[in-house]
Amino acid sequence: MSRPIFFVDEMLNDLAVALRLSGFVSICKKWENDEALVSEAKASNGFILTSDKPLAERCEKGGIGAFLVPIKMDKKEKLVLVLKSAGIKEIYPETICTVCNGALEKAGKDKVVGNVPDTVLETFSEFLVCPDCKRVYWQGSHWKRIKAFLEEVSKEIAGI
Numbered sequence: 001m002s003r004p005i006f007f008v009d010e011m012l013n014d015l016a017v018a019l020r021l022s023g024f025v026s027i028c029k030k031w032e033n034d035e036a037l038v039s040e041a042k043a044s045n046g047f048i049l050t051s052d053k054p055l056a057e058r059c060e061k062g063g064i065g066a067f068l069v070p071i072k073m074d075k076k077e078k079l080v081l082v083l084k085s086a087g088i089k090e091i092y093p094e095t096i097c098t099v100c101n102g103a104l105e106k107a108g109k110d111k112v113v114g115n116v117p118d119t120v121l122e123t124f125s126e127f128l129v130c131p132d133c134k135r136v137y138w139q140g141s142h143w144k145r146i147k148a149f150l151e152e153v154s155k156e157i158a159g160i
Helices: 010-021 034-043 053-061 075-085 118-123 141-158
Strands: 006-008 026-028 047-050 066-068 105-107 127-129
Touching: 006 010, 006 034, 010 026, 010 047, 010 075, 010 141, 034 047, 034 053, 047 053, 053 066, 066 075, 075 141
Parallel strands: 006 026, 006 047, 047 066
Antiparallel strands: 105 127
């Protein structure tokens, strides 16, 4: 089964990043207008995520998948709501670039020299690189928090 593509209203940028951390492509940008957002999502057979109730209602009437996401929820609550609403029971960490949605590739130190601080090269030997935007990822101190967050999300969507 292919993974859905999410088109995220810019006021939900934190959700877009969380979706990418979970392994799902999420397009979050400033569209010219709602029609442009709807058109792009429809052309890609994607889901629209918005806090704009009238937009969500127009999508529903037009047969376009849309989820109304309350803005006041925290990031984890939003992510779990969206994944459960889409019927998703599994996430795919470390697969999607959080900047550009590119597919991440494993890389050794030799592939990231000059793109990360020397101290990172001295400390880590495994990296992920986005071939599209050249962003380099490693499991630094922030990774424990991200991993714990994703483990909680994974358990909630799996019903554990």
